Amino acid sequence: MAIEREVAGLRCGEVLAELSDFLDGDMSLERRAQVQAHLDGCDACERFGGAFTAAIRALRQGEPMPPSEASIAFARLSVRLENAGRVGDPATGGFMSGTEHFDQAAATWDLADRRVLLAHAVAEAISSRVPLSKELNVLDFGCGTGLVTLELAPQVGSMSGADTSPGMLTTLAGKAESQGIPVRLLPLTTEGTGDLGGPYDLIVSSMTLHHVADVPALFSRFVQHLNPGGQVALADLDEEEGTFHEDAAGVHHQGFPRNRIHDWLEDAGFRAIQVETATVTAKEGKDYPVFLATARRA
Amino acid sequence: MEHLPREGSLIEDQILLSQAASGDASAFEAFVLCHREAVWRFTRSLTRDVGAAEDALQETFLSAWRSSASFRGGGSALGWLLSIARHAVYRQHKGRAGEPERMESLAELGEAAGWGADFDPLDALMVKDEVGRALARLPVEDRELLLLREVEGLSNEDCAGLLGLGVRALKSRLHRARLRFVAQLRGEHHGH
Ligand SMILES: C[S@@+](CC[C@H](N)C(=O)[O-])C[C@H]1O[C@@H](n2cnc3c(N)ncnc32)[C@H](O)[C@@H]1O
Numbered sequence: 001m002a003i004e005r006e007v008a009g010l011r012c013g014e015v016l017a018e019l020s021d022f023l024d025g026d027m028s029l030e031r032r033a034q035v036q037a038h039l040d041g042c043d044a045c046e047r048f049g050g051a052f053t054a055a056i057r058a059l060r061q062g063e064p065m066p067p068s069e070a071s072i073a074f075a076r077l078s079v080r081l082e083n084a085g086r087v088g089d090p091a092t093g094g095f096m097s098g099t100e101h102f103d104q105a106a107a108t109w110d111l112a113d114r115r116v117l118l119a120h121a122v123a124e125a126i127s128s129r130v131p132l133s134k135e136l137n138v139l140d141f142g143c144g145t146g147l148v149t150l151e152l153a154p155q156v157g158s159m160s161g162a163d164t165s166p167g168m169l170t171t172l173a174g175k176a177e178s179q180g181i182p183v184r185l186l187p188l189t190t191e192g193t194g195d196l197g198g199p200y201d202l203i204v205s206s207m208t209l210h211h212v213a214d215v216p217a218l219f220s221r222f223v224q225h226l227n228p229g230g231q232v233a234l235a236d237l238d239e240e241e242g243t244f245h246e247d248a249a250g251v252h253h254q255g256f257p258r259n260r261i262h263d264w265l266e267d268a269g270f271r272a273i274q275v276e277t278a279t280v281t282a283k284e285g286k287d288y289p290v291f292l293a294t295a296r297r298a
Numbered sequence: 299m300e301h302l303p304r305e306g307s308l309i310e311d312q313i314l315l316s317q318a319a320s321g322d323a324s325a326f327e328a329f330v331l332c333h334r335e336a337v338w339r340f341t342r343s344l345t346r347d348v349g350a351a352e353d354a355l356q357e358t359f360l361s362a363w364r365s366s367a368s369f370r371g372g373g374s375a376l377g378w379l380l381s382i383a384r385h386a387v388y389r390q391h392k393g394r395a396g397e398p399e400r401m402e403s404l405a406e407l408g409e410a411a412g413w414g415a416d417f418d419p420l421d422a423l424m425v426k427d428e429v430g431r432a433l434a435r436l437p438v439e440d441r442e443l444l445l446l447r448e449v450e451g452l453s454n455e456d457c458a459g460l461l462g463l464g465v466r467a468l469k470s471r472l473h474r475a476r477l478r479f480v481a482q483l484r485g486e487h488h489g490h
Contacts, residue, residue: 020473
């Protein structure tokens with residue numbers, strides 16, 4: 001029902017027309033005082049003005065986008081930009097100037113896509129569960145080509161990457177250099193022994209634990225390379241039926257039951273242990289959940 | 299948290315974009331990291347379709363990289379990006395009819411939004427996702443304006459430039475869009 005009273009020299013309709021300017025502070029002080037006087041004297045307008053303001057404020061708060069959708073979108077964006085970046089720089093007009101390179105990229109697209117998506121989702125899960133800062137010394141255990149390492153490195157103080165594969169580390173070194181991100185490389189023996197360096201404030205690992213025969217021993221080793229209060233953030237597959245890897249060589253575990261990871265961490269002396277889903281990766285039409293275990297050294 | 303442009307980001311964006319223009323991919327990457335959430339939020343809400351939103355997101359940054367040299371400051375870099383994003387979204391809907399703006403009287407719009415009713419639309423705000431749902435039901439012109447102005451916090455001037463409107467026309471459209479939004483919130487609450 002339209003309200004057409006006149007209060008403080010203004011009609012309700014005039015106030016309705018100016019509510020946005022009032023809310024945005026986009027009117028003279030004089031006019032503002034007049035509108036305020038009307039609101040003070042007119043219940044209906046005051047109520048509506050309050051509701052209007054609250055509704056617009058709620059809109060400004062925004063509602064968070066579903067994080068899983070966003071992380072997939074961002075990972076695909078990175079892949080596409082990265083692929084485009086290899087073609088050339090904008091000065092020479094090379095960047096994405098034709099469809100040509102799409103055809104070239106298509107051959108490796110899916111493979112790259114899935115791995116990149118998974119690593120990206122893990123990196124996001126880590127940064128949402130562990131407060132990262134420039135004060136932290138961080139180790140990525142089983143860093144591979146650095147998909148997780150290089151994403152986290154800019155958010156922390158120092159980053160080291162340990163891996164048993166010289167080939168992986170060489171690729172990582174090349175990427176780190178071209179992106180101007182310093183990463184200290186720690187080559188390990190094929191058995192996984194070798195100096196892990198440190199002490200660290202955080203040790204992360206993604207999709208590597210299942211390659212390690214003696215995981216409890218590894219957790220005890222982590223404790224020795226962590227500062228007191230230091231944390232771990234470890235991601236790997238939930239227990240699966242052995243279908244994830246086509247080639248079982250070097251695979252010591254078909255994923256892990258979460259309670260086993262929990263107990264091993266506890267036995268090694270970790271506290272505040274949490275094991276939650278980081279993401280779900282799909283391979284040949286099958287879904288494989290990936291957990292992220294976080295814990296703190298006593 | 300309100301998504302208002304961060305202090306000092308104008309200068310920073312300009313530096314990053316000029317480095318990107320001279321071929322520095324890592325500067326562009328930093329620029330992408332700063333703004334991808336806003337562009338995603340915008341394309342996602344504007345299209346209502348994940349796939350289309352992703353295409354538009356990618357197209358926006360590819361096109362921003364190609365044309366990074368053409369960013370001259372002046373407005374905000376976010377405004378510049380969102381204007382690219384908007385074109386990317388509309389390119390997908392070639393021949394979009396572009397609903398003519400409905401010209402209900404302000405009193406009619408106000409009444410739909412609960413002006414003069416005893417009902418308090420505030421109740422609707424307590425329910426999760428109602429804001430997003432109300433927004434999603436608005437005509438695309440209202441939705442994009444509210445996204446740019448309220449959600450991304452662009453100024454009236456930036457919005458007007460981006461939409462090719464004068465500031466006065468923009469303000470009048472904004473007011474109407476806000477009222478329609480409140481009306482949608484109210485509709486939600488009344489079970490339509
Ligand atoms: C599936 S990849 C994961 C790479 C990287 N973290 C990622 O998320 O993209 C597993 C990595 O673990 C390394 N690895 C295998 N056995 C290891 C061991 N015993 N100790 C440390 N790293 C190992 C491999 O060389 C490989 O780079």
